[in-house]
Amino acid sequence: SDQFARDQAEARNERLTKPLRALGRLDDLAIWMAGWQRTPKPTVDRPQIAIFAGNHGVTTARAVSAYPAEVTEQMVLNFQAGGAAINQIARSVGARLTVHAIDLHRPTADFTQGPAMTEEECVSALQIGWKAVEDGTDLFVAGEMGIGNTTAAAAIATALFGGSPCDWVGRGTGVDESGLLRKVEAVEAGLAVNPGARTNALEALRCLGGREIAAMAGSIARARVDSIPVILDGFICTAAAAVLARAVPGALDHVQAGHQSAEAAHRNMLLRLELDPLLTLGMRLGEGSGAAVAISVVRAAVACQSGMASFDEAGVTG
Amino acid sequence: SDQFARDQAEARNERLTKPLRALGRLDDLAIWMAGWQRTPKPTVDRPQIAIFAGNHGVTTARAVSAYPAEVTEQMVLNFQAGGAAINQIARSVGARLTVHAIDLHRPTADFTQGPAMTEEECVSALQIGWKAVEDGTDLFVAGEMGIGNTTAAAAIATALFGGSPCDWVGRGTGVDESGLLRKVEAVEAGLAVNPGARTNALEALRCLGGREIAAMAGSIARARVDSIPVILDGFICTAAAAVLARAVPGALDHVQAGHQSAEAAHRNMLLRLELDPLLTLGMRLGEGSGAAVAISVVRAAVACQSGMASFDEAGVTG
Numbered sequence: 337s338d339q340f341a342r343d344q345a346e347a348r349n350e351r352l353t354k355p356l357r358a359l360g361r362l363d364d365l366a367i368w369m370a371g372w373q374r375t376p377k378p379t380v381d382r383p384q385i386a387i388f389a390g391n392h393g394v395t396t397a398r399a400v401s402a403y404p405a406e407v408t409e410q411m412v413l414n415f416q417a418g419g420a421a422i423n424q425i426a427r428s429v430g431a432r433l434t435v436h437a438i439d440l441h442r443p444t445a446d447f448t449q450g451p452a453m454t455e456e457e458c459v460s461a462l463q464i465g466w467k468a469v470e471d472g473t474d475l476f477v478a479g480e481m482g483i484g485n486t487t488a489a490a491a492i493a494t495a496l497f498g499g500s501p502c503d504w505v506g507r508g509t510g511v512d513e514s515g516l517l518r519k520v521e522a523v524e525a526g527l528a529v530n531p532g533a534r535t536n537a538l539e540a541l542r543c544l545g546g547r548e549i550a551a552m553a554g555s556i557a558r559a560r561v562d563s564i565p566v567i568l569d570g571f572i573c574t575a576a577a578a579v580l581a582r583a584v585p586g587a588l589d590h591v592q593a594g595h596q597s598a599e600a601a602h603r604n605m606l607l608r609l610e611l612d613p614l615l616t617l618g619m620r621l622g623e624g625s626g627a628a629v630a631i632s633v634v635r636a637a638v639a640c641q642s643g644m645a646s647f648d649e650a651g652v653t654g
Numbered sequence: 655s656d657q658f659a660r661d662q663a664e665a666r667n668e669r670l671t672k673p674l675r676a677l678g679r680l681d682d683l684a685i686w687m688a689g690w691q692r693t694p695k696p697t698v699d700r701p702q703i704a705i706f707a708g709n710h711g712v713t714t715a716r717a718v719s720a721y722p723a724e725v726t727e728q729m730v731l732n733f734q735a736g737g738a739a740i741n742q743i744a745r746s747v748g749a750r751l752t753v754h755a756i757d758l759h760r761p762t763a764d765f766t767q768g769p770a771m772t773e774e775e776c777v778s779a780l781q782i783g784w785k786a787v788e789d790g791t792d793l794f795v796a797g798e799m800g801i802g803n804t805t806a807a808a809a810i811a812t813a814l815f816g817g818s819p820c821d822w823v824g825r826g827t828g829v830d831e832s833g834l835l836r837k838v839e840a841v842e843a844g845l846a847v848n849p850g851a852r853t854n855a856l857e858a859l860r861c862l863g864g865r866e867i868a869a870m871a872g873s874i875a876r877a878r879v880d881s882i883p884v885i886l887d888g889f890i891c892t893a894a895a896a897v898l899a900r901a902v903p904g905a906l907d908h909v910q911a912g913h914q915s916a917e918a919a920h921r922n923m924l925l926r927l928e929l930d931p932l933l934t935l936g937m938r939l940g941e942g943s944g945a946a947v948a949i950s951v952v953r954a955a956v957a958c959q960s961g962m963a964s965f966d967e968a969g970v971t972g
Contacts, residue, residue, distance in 0.1 A: 353732055354739050355720070355827040359943070360916055360936025402673070403971065410970040414671050419963025421672050428957040429950065509673040598678055615933065617951070618678025625677070632747065632950030633935070639746040645737025652728040653721065 337371035337563075337589060345370030345378075351646040351654075361614065365592065365634050366641030372565045372590055373474060377642035380635040383431040383475040385624045386468045386555055387415060387422060390438045390461070390547030393446035395484030398522040402510045405443065408483045412437045415481070415623075422479060422623035429631040431477070436468050438547040447491065448525035451543040453550070458538075461547040465554025469564065475634060476559045476566045477594070478552040478573055479624020483509075486599060489575035491523045491544035493601065495533040496575075496582050497608050506571070506599045509620075537582035545579075552576035560590050567634065569627040570597035570620065574605050581609055592634075595619060595626025655689035655881075655907060663688030666695075669964040669972075679932065683910065683952055684959030690883045690908055691792065695960035698953040701749040701793040703942045704786045704873055705733060705740060708756045708779070708865035711764035713802030716840040720828045723761065726801045730755045733799070733941075740797060740941040747949040749795070754786050756865040765809065766843035769861040771868070776856075779865040783872025787882065793952060794877045794884045795912070796870040796891055797942020801827075804917060807893035809841045809862035811919065813851040814893075814900050815926050824889070824917045827938075855900035863897075870894035878908050885952065887945040888915035888938065892923050899927055910952075913937060913944025 345367045350356060357363050369378035389412045395405045414420045415435045426433040438461055444452035453461070469476055482488075486508035493504040501523035505516065527533060530543035541550055553576040559566045560580075568574050568591055580587035593611035596603055598620040606613055614630045647654035663685045668674060675681050687696035707730050713723045732738045733753045744751040756779055762770035771779070787794060800806075804826035811822040819841035823834065845851060848861035859868055871894040877884045878898075886892050886909055898905035911929035914921055916938035924931055932948045965972035 352739075353729065353737060354939055358827065358937065358939040359739060360938065362935060362937065362947075407971050410968065411671065414963060414968040414970060417963070417968065419671060419968045421670075421677060421958045421962055424957035424961040425954045427961075428954045509676065614935070615951075617680060617932070619676065619680065620678065621672055621676040629680075629951060629954045632954070633933075633947060636743045636746045636947045636950070639742035640739045643742040643745075644739055645732060645735070650728065650732040650735065650737045652732060653725050 338374040341374045341376060342367055342371040344376040345641065348376045349641060352644040353647055353650050353652050359640055362637035362640060365637035369565055369638050372563050378638045379642065380475050380638050382472050383631050384434065384470055384473040385426050385431050385477040385479055385628055386434045386436060387479040387481060387624055388436045388438060388465060388548035388551035389440060389481040391440050391443035392482060392484040392488055392546050393443045393452065394448060394487055394522055397446040398448060398518050400487040400519045400522055401484045401508060402515065403483050405483050408481055409440045411481050420623060421621055421625050422628060425625055425628040429628055431628060431631055434468060436464060436551060438464055438551060444546050447544050448522050448529060451530060452545060453542050455542065458542040458550050461550035462554035465551030466558040468555050469558045473564055475631060476564050477569065477624045477627040478555045479569055480548045480552060480572050480622050482546055482548045485546055485549065485572050487519045487522055488544055488546050488549060489572040491526045492540050492575045492579065493605055494523055494527060495540035495544060496537060496578050504601045506601050537579045541579045549576045553579050556580060560587060566591045567594040567627040567630050569594060569624045570622055571599040571602040572622055574602060578605060578609060594630030597626060656692040659692045659694060660685055660689040662694035663959065667959060670962040671965055671968050671970050677958055680955035680958060683955035687883055687956050690881050696956045697960065698793050698956050700790050701949050702752065702788055702791040703744050703749050703795040703797055703946055704752045704754060705797040705799060705942055706754045706756060706783060706866035706869040707758060707799040709758050709761035710800060710802040710806055710864045711761045712766060712805055712840055715764040716766060716836055718805040718837045718840055719802045719826060720833065721801050723801050726799055727758045729799050738941060739939055739943050740946060743943055743946040747946055749946060749949055752786060754782060754869060756782055756869060762864050765862050766840050766847060769848060770863060771860050773860065776860040776868050779868035780872035783869030784876040786873050787876045791882055793949060794882050795887065795942045795945040796873045797887055798866045798870060798890050798940055800864055800866045803864055803867065803890050805837045805840055806862055806864050806867060807890040809844045810858050810893045810897065811923055812841055812845060813858035813862060814855055814896050822919045824919050855897045859897045867894045871897050874898060878905060884909045885912040885945040885948050887912060887942045888940055889917040889920040890940060892920060896923060896927060912948030915944065
């Protein structure tokens with residue numbers, strides 16, 4: 337973040353025709369955007385939502401989802417045809433949507449038996465994410481689709497943050513009590529068989545994650561390098577971001593939490609990362625949907641910062 | 655609200671390509687919109703934000719604001735020139751903005767000395783609000799500008815909900831400790847000299863309110879009659895709505911709270927009205943700004959409800 341641009345943005349913000357900081361979080365967002373875009377008048381003209389899709393060996397091996405694995409691919413077709421929730425939200429907030437299906441016919445290995453991915457597979461997925469961020473993007477959202485991936489994300493969270501699998505496992509798309517138990521057992525088994533995951537964040541990603549989770553991490557890292565601000569989505573997206581936070585200090589400086597998911601452990605994960613969600617709307621869909629709704633909040637923030645008149649310009653007594 | 659349309663909307667919602675109710679509050683909003691718009695596929699194509707401005711005798715008589723009374727008119731000119739926060743937010747969410755300055759050179763009477771408005775003045779302001787709602791509006795926001803009007807709103811809240819003036823008085827645009835004390839004393843004096851305000855909600859509006867507050871109440875009532883859904887803004891807008899709620903049971907059935915203001919007593923007022931705010935972003939500006947940001951949330955909700963494919967249409971295993 338560019339401190340000079342932030343200072344300029346602060347100075348501009350103080351002269352705008354409103355009581356000091358009367359826009360609250362919107363003022364904070366505007367100055368945060370200014371720092372990353374290196375201008376006192378930031379924009380949200382070209383937001384991008386990239387959805388990454390992957391399949392998980394654990395899904396069929398341990399029956400951890402309310403939906404069968406083929407739904408991942410069916411939903412990718414739905415994204416491409418424009419029929420999913422994220423298509424409608426992307427249009428309503430004026431964002432480009434790109435869809436990245438990663439080797440759907442080759443699920444990751446069942447992480448209760450060993451690492452989910454080889455190093456090569458994990459690096460390949462990270463690279464897909466890295467390359468997915470398009471030139472000219474001024475605000476980025478990473479979303480995901482992957483039946484079973486709340487189990488993978490809960491396993492990563494347990495590895496990174498400690499505690500018991502019960503602290504991080506939730507209902508996902510809506511499993512019943514026995515499904516919840518299978519998820520907890522899968523995470524326990526995954527951690528037991530992949531001991532390196534507890535001590536190395538990138539090993540947690542490789543051993544317990546999935547291709548779409550690695551790709552999200554790659555895209556968020558790329559945005560950091562290119563100084564593109566990012567809005568995080570829900571539980572799975574935040575688990576991907578948490579890998580980066582644990583691997584590299586400051587890796588999430590360019591990130592805001594868009595939405596606190598109804599997946600219960602998401603709140604705890606955000607607290608651990610010291611992220612304060614912009615929205616809490618009880619969503620639990622993934623696809624980048626919560627972050628996508630938050631795009632409009634950031635756009636309103638930069639619209640005020642960049643478009644408002646100053647007290648002098650408007651002849652208002654300040 | 656049309657129960658048949660709600661039922662149709664519920665049935666449609668259950669077939670959309672997402673886990674049941676996975677959009678949380680967005681699903682609720684979509685079905686609420688469907689009921690008021692009488693269609694299972696609601697829209698937000700023509701949202702209107704109407705800003706009402708008025709001046710208050712108590713402002714200069716009791717020095718209850720951090721800003722002088724002439725700022726009301728200066729800000730109206732700023733609205734008309736497109737330089738205020740609400741202009742930028744309205745544009746960013748694609749809403750029409752209409753500005754209604756009401757007798758700015760004739761402030762209400764100082765309510766610490768007697769009723770703020772005559773019956774004729776109050777009815778006239780209600781009518782201005784009533785007429786401000788434009789044909790074809792499919793979502794309505796009432797905003798306000800009026801230096802000193804958090805004091806008027808706190809007085810109305812004390813009259814309607816009881817408790818001490820201290821429970822309802824806050825910092826507004828940013829008064830200091832002595833300003834806060836002057837606000838409390840003004841509310842106390844206003845209630846003492848206008849005893850009818852405690853027992854009759856419309857008398858509370860007339861005796862303690864202002865023209866912009868009455869106009870907001872008139873516009874919200876008109877929207878109710880025309881089945882146009884409304885998003886409430888902050889403390890002052892909610893006080894206007896509270897008058898209706900106390901005067902007529904069900905008067906706010908067509909209302910959602912858009913934003914919980916940083917003005918401390920707003921939360922309490924929303925609790926009394928059993929309204930759950932869509933956003934909590936620390937805003938404390940008025941002008942309809944918090945509700946305007948929430949327009950994009952409602953638009954995302956109806957976009958999903960009305961645009962998504964069903965499981966059958968998309969060939970997704972439900």
